[in-house]
Amino acid sequence: MDLQLCYNASEDTFPLPRHIKERYGPFGFPAPADARRPYITSNFVMGLDGRASFRELKGRNDGKTVSRSKEDGWLMDFLRAHHDAQLVGASTLREEPNPEGWGWDYGIDDEELRTYRQDTLGLGRQKVLVLSGSGNIDVRLRIFSSPRVEPWIITAREGQENLRSQLKRLGCEETIKTLSVGEGTRVDLAAAAQLLRQEHGIRTLLCEGGPTLYGELLKHQLIDEDFRTMSLQVLGESTKPGIDRPTAYGRVSYTPKTAPWFRMISLHYALPHHAFFRLRYEGPRTFQD
Numbered sequence: 401m402d403l404q405l406c407y408n409a410s411e412d413t414f415p416l417p418r419h420i421k422e423r424y425g426p427f428g429f430p431a432p433a434d435a436r437r438p439y440i441t442s443n444f445v446m447g448l449d450g451r452a453s454f455r456e457l458k459g460r461n462d463g464k465t466v467s468r469s470k471e472d473g474w475l476m477d478f479l480r481a482h483h484d485a486q487l488v489g490a491s492t493l494r495e496e497p498n499p500e501g502w503g504w505d506y507g508i509d510d511e512e513l514r515t516y517r518q519d520t521l522g523l524g525r526q527k528v529l530v531l532s533g534s535g536n537i538d539v540r541l542r543i544f545s546s547p548r549v550e551p552w553i554i555t556a557r558e559g560q561e562n563l564r565s566q567l568k569r570l571g572c573e574e575t576i577k578t579l580s581v582g583e584g585t586r587v588d589l590a591a592a593a594q595l596l597r598q599e600h601g602i603r604t605l606l607c608e609g610g611p612t613l614y615g616e617l618l619k620h621q622l623i624d625e626d627f628r629t630m631s632l633q634v635l636g637e638s639t640k641p642g643i644d645r646p647t648a649y650g651r652v653s654y655t656p657k658t659a660p661w662f663r664m665i666s667l668h669y670a671l672p673h674h675a676f677f678r679l680r681y682e683g684p685r686t687f688q689d
């Protein structure tokens with residue numbers, strides 16, 4: 401591993417093992433501005449043009465193909481280790497089959513970080529929350545039976561009805577927790593965030609994509625920080641009409657007046673192809689002109 405530290409102004413609240421702190425610098429979160437919901441961060445890898453997926457290329461549309469970096473893999477585990485729960489959009493789950501075809505379980509691969517999470521931080525098994533309005537999720541995917549993670553599904557009333565018969569048929573009603581927040585097929589993200597904090601004790605939530613889910617969170621001012629791996633390649637436009645390659649920032653649209661800014665908290669790099677940004681949400685800035 402060849403992670404290099406360029407700049408780090410993080411809070412220092414976690415008891416990192418010494419050799420990790422020497423490499424990474426301090427790590428911590430600030431006191432949340434809104435204590436009614438979790439502190440929400442996101443982690444994506446993107447190319448120089450901001451794109452996050454070779455989406456139309458089956459089997460090569462995942463973040464790992466954009467990343468191609470063991471340092472990025474380690475940082476993903478590092479972030480998973482420090483958060484109470486992870487959040488992932490249903491399309492990412494549906495679209496990223498992994499080589500065996502049953503998807504990823506979003507578990508921590510690095511053994512040292514897994515032990516650190518469990519024993520030093522006492523955060524227990526990783527909770528991975530899948531967000532789906534439709535309830536159109538195949539619960540035979542790996543995430544729903546992996547011993548490494550505790551899967552939850554956050555949905556709305558119609559989605560829950562769609563899921564119920566599948567869960568019953570496969571006998572998973574007890575093992576997969578489902579939360580319904582909202583009418584029809586739309587989840588009220590602000591209400592869901594409050595429920596997670598107030599009813600389920602989740603203080604920190606890591607959004608791992610995809611861009612649509614991230615964009616919704618940003619639109620509702622529910623993003624506190626972004627971890628962004630910049631992979632120094634250009635993905636460009638889709639090779640198939642009708643399937644767009646999304647940018648990491650999803651479907652948001654701003655003007656110079658409303659565009660949210662982020663402040664740099666840390667910058668790491670791995671020569672020669674990767675830079676790792678940690679950015680804190682500030683919101684729109686005002687200028688004289």
Ligand SMILES: NC(=O)c1ccc[n+]([C@@H]2O[C@H](COP(=O)([O-])OP(=O)(O)OC[C@H]3O[C@@H](n4cnc5c(N)ncnc54)[C@H](OP(=O)(O)O)[C@@H]3O)[C@@H](O)[C@H]2O)c1
Binds near residue numbers: 452453490535613
């Ligand atoms: N580069 C990276 O780091 C990275 C990371 C993650 C994903 N990706 C890529 O991104 C692509 C997938 O991203 P995506 O933007 O298409 O999808 P996505 O954000 O993963 O999932 C979108 C889905 O989430 C659910 N959802 C989001 N907001 C909702 C709301 N407010 N209420 C109810 N449901 C909501 C809906 O599920 P239902 O359709 O079930 O209602 C929606 O269709 C894939 O190509 C993946 O490989 C890249």
